[in-house]
Amino acid sequence: MIEFLAAAAGAEAPPAWIQWAPIVGMVLIFWFLIIRPQMKRQKEHQQKISGLKKGDQVVTAGGLVGKVVKVDDNYVELDLAQGVRVKAVKNTIGDIIPPGGNAAND
Numbered sequence: 001m002i003e004f005l006a007a008a009a010g011a012e013a014p015p016a017w018i019q020w021a022p023i024v025g026m027v028l029i030f031w032f033l034i035i036r037p038q039m040k041r042q043k044e045h046q047q048k049i050s051g052l053k054k055g056d057q058v059v060t061a062g063g064l065v066g067k068v069v070k071v072d073d074n075y076v077e078l079d080l081a082q083g084v085r086v087k088a089v090k091n092t093i094g095d096i097i098p099p100g101g102n103a104a105n106d
Contacts, residue, residue: 049093052076057097060088065097 066078
């Protein structure tokens with residue numbers, strides 16, 4: 001028994017980089033599978049929103065479908081129906097409906 005304990009105490013610990021390798025691997029997996037694609041989607045959304053112009057048909061994050069009447073730096077004025085206009089924060093625009101596209105409720 002004493003020989004076994006002596007042999008175990010004499011064994012060297014593995015290098016520190018081997019202990020950190022699984023953690024670094026998990027961080028890399030998270031980066032390439034979750035963080036990087038999300039950053040790409042945000043960049044594409046920002047480009048879409050910056051290109052908004054009068055007459056575009058859009059869907060808000062809340063699901064409202066409307067036509068852009070006025071655009072400024074932070075807000076968009078939307079015409080939802082005859083005589084119904086709302087002012088929305090520009091970043092809450094979820095998507096731009098391409099011309100000729102059908103809205104969900106049409």
